Amino acid sequence: MLLNFAEPGGIDITPWADRVQLVDAKYVGKWELPVLGAVTPPNAVLIRPDGYVAWVVGLSDLELPAALTVWFGQPRVANALTW
Numbered sequence: 551m552l553l554n555f556a557e558p559g560g561i562d563i564t565p566w567a568d569r570v571q572l573v574d575a576k577y578v579g580k581w582e583l584p585v586l587g588a589v590t591p592p593n594a595v596l597i598r599p600d601g602y603v604a605w606v607v608g609l610s611d612l613e614l615p616a617a618l619t620v621w622f623g624q625p626r627v628a629n630a631l632t633w
Contacts, residue, residue, distance in 0.1 A: 552571070566622050604621050
């Protein structure tokens with residue numbers, strides 16, 4: 551699951567859409583984390599199938615495709631029509 555806390559529709563996971571659910575979410579305020587305390591929520595959080603966080607990002611991060619590939623396999627390529 552990919553939780554998108556940024557602009558709805560701002561993250562494209564189309565090549566992994568058959569394996570990863572994208573959820574646009576909203577959270578107001580700070581998160582309270584054990585050990586770290588209050589933190590500003592990230593723009594997106596990728597949650598592994600076992601429930602652990604695999605990846606956290608700000609808007610400028612470009613590592614999402616790599617994280618999706620590591621945890622959910624190679625992206626699907628649209629099938630070309632053959633005539």
